[in-house]
Amino acid sequence: MRFSSKAEYGLKAMTNLAxxxxxxxxxxxxxxxxxxxxxxxxxxxxxLRKNALVTSTKGKGGGYALSRNPQAIAIGEIIEALExxxxxxxxxxxxxxxxxxxxxxxxxxxxxxxxxxTLYRMKLSELAKK
Amino acid sequence: MRFSSKAEYGLKAMTNLAxxxxxxxxxxxxxxxxxxxxxxxxxxxxxLRKNALVTSTKGKGGGYALSRNPQAIAIGEIIEALExxxxxxxxxxxxxxxxxxxxxxxxxxxxxxxxxxTLYRMKLSELAKK
DNA sequence: TTATAAACATACCAATTTAGTATGAGTTAA
DNA sequence: TTAACTCATACTAAATTGGTATGTTTATAA
Numbered sequence: 001m002r003f004s005s006k007a008e009y010g011l012k013a014m015t016n017l018a019x020x021x022x023x024x025x026x027x028x029x030x031x032x033x034x035x036x037x038x039x040x041x042x043x044x045x046x047x048l049r050k051n052a053l054v055t056s057t058k059g060k061g062g063g064y065a066l067s068r069n070p071q072a073i074a075i076g077e078i079i080e081a082l083e084x085x086x087x088x089x090x091x092x093x094x095x096x097x098x099x100x101x102x103x104x105x106x107x108x109x110x111x112x113x114x115x116x117x118t119l120y121r122m123k124l125s126e127l128a129k130k
Numbered sequence: 131m132r133f134s135s136k137a138e139y140g141l142k143a144m145t146n147l148a149x150x151x152x153x154x155x156x157x158x159x160x161x162x163x164x165x166x167x168x169x170x171x172x173x174x175x176x177x178l179r180k181n182a183l184v185t186s187t188k189g190k191g192g193g194y195a196l197s198r199n200p201q202a203i204a205i206g207e208i209i210e211a212l213e214x215x216x217x218x219x220x221x222x223x224x225x226x227x228x229x230x231x232x233x234x235x236x237x238x239x240x241x242x243x244x245x246x247x248t249l250y251r252m253k254l255s256e257l258a259k260k
Numbered sequence: 261t262t263a264t265a266a267a268c269a270t271a272c273c274a275a276t277t278t279a280g281t282a283t284g285a286g287t288t289a290a
Numbered sequence: 291t292t293a294a295c296t297c298a299t300a301c302t303a304a305a306t307t308g309g310t311a312t313g314t315t316t317a318t319a320a
Binding site for chain 2: 001002011012015075079083086087088089090091103104106108110111114115117118119126128
Binding site: 042043046049056058060061062064 | 266267268
């Protein structure tokens, strides 16, 4: 059970932007500072933008900035933007004909809830670097 | 972020054995009843045995049985036996030179703790089939 | 008006992990 | 002595991850 590096990279980039808030920074700079492959990060930033977590400006001098105050951005939002909905097992939330007879669904439902509670309670502002 | 089918299969097999406790059942029967590929389940049962969650008897008429009362088996034990230690990110628990400066470690530490608390609080007896 | 630096889009690719299958050896009861 | 088991290991196909490559569009500055 692991989150992928997408989540880790995303948290790093977002924490960097939080420290710089409300300034904007290019993905190239972000990538260099956080040691993330530049083109890969670009794609991740695209997902964050589509989920309205950052704004972007194109063209020379452009870049990304947080779309909201870091206190108003939940860690869970960042992670779900990059990895998709939190669901500890494939069947969770999905239709399953055997569901009513499936003992393990209780585990996945309860666990998914706890993970969401944890990740939505934590805010980006809490991850500020020293 | 997903647990693999190993966890799902393991929970199904263990729940089946719990309903049959303290009886023993062959992996072939378990596999058939729970619709799990037989040889794959055999390997999973091996891991459960190595983690002292089931006992096995070899030879004709042999099979597997819970090694303890279902109330005394935590869901987390089953999952960790099959998937390894719960750690939502590769670096969690591992040595990392950058750790002290890593803002996201706070997320993974807290999340890992919550997941463990949830999965060790739930007991196999709670998953009994209707 | 042209060069440059940036976001944005998409196709491709290698490595790793997952979810098995295949084969066979050892063990016990009938 | 054979059938029904556990147990061990090697192999493999499919999916996922973690990228790279290539190119287009957009804005700024010289």
